[in-house]
Amino acid sequence: MVPDSEIINRAAERIHPYIHRTPVITSQRINKLFNTEVFFKCENLQKAGAFKTRGAVNAVFSLDEKELSYGVATHSSGNHAQALARAASLRGIKAYIVMPEDSSKVKINAVMEYGGIITFCKPNLEARESTLAEILKKTQAIEIHPYNNYRIIAGQATAAKEFIEQSPKLDIILVPVGGGGLLSGSLLATHYFSPETKVIAAEPEKANDAFQSFYSGHFVPSVHPDTIADGLRTSLGDKTFPIIQKYVNQVVTVSENAIIEAMRLVWETTKLIIETSSAVTVAALLENKLDVNGKKLGIIISGGNVDLNNLPWIK
Amino acid sequence: MVPDSEIINRAAERIHPYIHRTPVITSQRINKLFNTEVFFKCENLQKAGAFKTRGAVNAVFSLDEKELSYGVATHSSGNHAQALARAASLRGIKAYIVMPEDSSKVKINAVMEYGGIITFCKPNLEARESTLAEILKKTQAIEIHPYNNYRIIAGQATAAKEFIEQSPKLDIILVPVGGGGLLSGSLLATHYFSPETKVIAAEPEKANDAFQSFYSGHFVPSVHPDTIADGLRTSLGDKTFPIIQKYVNQVVTVSENAIIEAMRLVWETTKLIIETSSAVTVAALLENKLDVNGKKLGIIISGGNVDLNNLPWIK
Numbered sequence: 212m213v214p215d216s217e218i219i220n221r222a223a224e225r226i227h228p229y230i231h232r233t234p235v236i237t238s239q240r241i242n243k244l245f246n247t248e249v250f251f252k253c254e255n256l257q258k259a260g261a262f263k264t265r266g267a268v269n270a271v272f273s274l275d276e277k278e279l280s281y282g283v284a285t286h287s288s289g290n291h292a293q294a295l296a297r298a299a300s301l302r303g304i305k306a307y308i309v310m311p312e313d314s315s316k317v318k319i320n321a322v323m324e325y326g327g328i329i330t331f332c333k334p335n336l337e338a339r340e341s342t343l344a345e346i347l348k349k350t351q352a353i354e355i356h357p358y359n360n361y362r363i364i365a366g367q368a369t370a371a372k373e374f375i376e377q378s379p380k381l382d383i384i385l386v387p388v389g390g391g392g393l394l395s396g397s398l399l400a401t402h403y404f405s406p407e408t409k410v411i412a413a414e415p416e417k418a419n420d421a422f423q424s425f426y427s428g429h430f431v432p433s434v435h436p437d438t439i440a441d442g443l444r445t446s447l448g449d450k451t452f453p454i455i456q457k458y459v460n461q462v463v464t465v466s467e468n469a470i471i472e473a474m475r476l477v478w479e480t481t482k483l484i485i486e487t488s489s490a491v492t493v494a495a496l497l498e499n500k501l502d503v504n505g506k507k508l509g510i511i512i513s514g515g516n517v518d519l520n521n522l523p524w525i526k
Numbered sequence: 527m528v529p530d531s532e533i534i535n536r537a538a539e540r541i542h543p544y545i546h547r548t549p550v551i552t553s554q555r556i557n558k559l560f561n562t563e564v565f566f567k568c569e570n571l572q573k574a575g576a577f578k579t580r581g582a583v584n585a586v587f588s589l590d591e592k593e594l595s596y597g598v599a600t601h602s603s604g605n606h607a608q609a610l611a612r613a614a615s616l617r618g619i620k621a622y623i624v625m626p627e628d629s630s631k632v633k634i635n636a637v638m639e640y641g642g643i644i645t646f647c648k649p650n651l652e653a654r655e656s657t658l659a660e661i662l663k664k665t666q667a668i669e670i671h672p673y674n675n676y677r678i679i680a681g682q683a684t685a686a687k688e689f690i691e692q693s694p695k696l697d698i699i700l701v702p703v704g705g706g707g708l709l710s711g712s713l714l715a716t717h718y719f720s721p722e723t724k725v726i727a728a729e730p731e732k733a734n735d736a737f738q739s740f741y742s743g744h745f746v747p748s749v750h751p752d753t754i755a756d757g758l759r760t761s762l763g764d765k766t767f768p769i770i771q772k773y774v775n776q777v778v779t780v781s782e783n784a785i786i787e788a789m790r791l792v793w794e795t796t797k798l799i800i801e802t803s804s805a806v807t808v809a810a811l812l813e814n815k816l817d818v819n820g821k822k823l824g825i826i827i828s829g830g831n832v833d834l835n836n837l838p839w840i841k
Contacts (some may be wrong), residue, residue: 255797274685
């Protein structure tokens with residue numbers, strides 16, 4: 212079922228020993244630039260470098276004895292892979308991770324460091340799904356989808372829940388949207404714990420499936436999402452889209468240039484490493500897509516896993 | 527006089543409204559790598575991006591009415607320039623900053639944003655000193671030396687004081703040394719507030735004046751300090767050296783390659799942007815210069831002001 216406040220509270224208690232209560236930081240220069248008061252919730256400082264840790268730990272630690280004995284599995288080239296491998300190792304169970312063969316070395320190494328059992332496949336969705344299906348059949352492992360899973364959503368909801376506890380009353384919380392796990396979790400937490408706060412989603416113009424889905428009122432998949440924000444290329448799911456449709460206030464889209472400029476601006480002003488997918492929120496401010504004048508604006512920085520050899524502003 | 531515990535406590539109270547109580551963070555990957563428990567005190571997240579803010583605010587807010595009317599002055603191409611300009615603007619007084627004409631645009635802009643009055647000079651110590659002398663004569667401004675000043679030292683001491691309050695009992699605090707302001711402050715704070723904790727200094731081999739001074743027992747200046755750690759090129763001062771000589775436990779030196787590797791490692795594992803001068807401490811771990819096995823090790827990350835277009839590991 213869609214997580215209610217009780218389920219989110221229990222998720223927060225369940226994951227508490229295994230995650231960071233990440234700090235909320237501010238920057239005078241950012242505030243001055245946008246004439247608003249911005250609070251950054253730093254999930255880039257989360258264990259394994261992204262909010263994905265919350266959902267993965269919640270999902271793994273919610274499994275019963277029998278499920279645990281089979282282990283967990285997923286396909287992911289990104290932060291969910293690391294987060295799930297780490298959560299499984301904390302619980303002492305196996306994590307089967309299907310990764311496209313062109314995944315970055317940094318990400319492959321991180322999954323291996325956490326003890327994940329990697330199976331490589333061709334870098335396309337069909338190969339990822341069919342490879343995972345084989346593994347599930349062979350091992351009976353429990354599939355933990357990166358976002359289209361209510362335990363994952365409840366886990367991700369704890370980021371906004373903490374944010375609300377740590378900050379003054381926020382007028383707006385701004386969240387990036389890819390598959391919608393963080394967004395739907397943030398919407399639920401805000402609905403239950405700070406209902407006057409608006410939640411606005413930001414996504415790349417080049418992967419504007421959430422924008423199209425929300426404003427057309429029916430699910431539109433992400434087709435050829437050619438954006439630098441690699442965490443936001445996925446389509447919404449049938450569990451995340453209805454929550455988004457019901458509660459989100461606005462979805463805005465941003466250009467690739469603004470994403471790069473925003474990423475650099477945040478690095479320079481806050482001294483925090485944020486990934487491209489986290490920069491879409493600040494990009495929305497740069498492109499003046501929101502009325503934030505004089506408001507208290509919360510921004511969830513979703514992650515900080517970046518290939519430091521390949522920064523988009525260095526040619 | 528050399529700051530005592532009372533002076534350091536008063537400095538902490540004085541600067542409290544104008545600075546961040548910066549967070550202390552940890553990284554499992556770093557701990558695993560060095561088989562130790564590392565606590566990072568994040569002065570890169572300090573206002574104006576470096577610990578220098580502490581000393582500058584303490585010095586400016588310690589001035590009497592008459593001194594205030596003349597304003598303050600210094601020569602600096604780096605973090606002290608920004609910090610002093612910011613402190614002066616908070617106090618509503620003038621800050622005359624002498625900067626070498628080849629200073630980076632980022633640093634010039636930051637000083638200007640804080641309202642500093644910049645005078646450019648040739649990029650050498652003689653020109654910096656003579657230009658500053660002229661300004662002091664013309665304006666009667668109070669010179670605030672970046673480190674050889676007891677009010678500055680008392681301000682910098684508040685970083686280690688906070689660190690001690692925020693952490694479990696530390697066996698060692700590891701600090702970069704350039705002119706010795708942060709180091710001498712850290713030594714005094716540790717002497718008064720956690721006397722069992724050892725303080726160890728790290729500096730580049732290519733700017734090893736503190737190493738030479740400490741082990742020879744007499745002041746050795748920094749000559750042609752050709753290191754990438756640009757904040758550590760300065761010589762010790764006659765106020766900082768005696769404190770270092772009296773209290774420091776050990777001074778270790780590190781190679782340029784280790785500095786670059788350490789900087790990258792910290793970025794990747796902690797998601798924090800640290801500058802080259804802050805990387806010498808972790809470089810000492812990489813080069814196995816310290817016995818830290820199983821110890822609780824505090825590291826002060828001194829700053830995060832980096833030219834993001836020019837990262838040393840990207841050719």
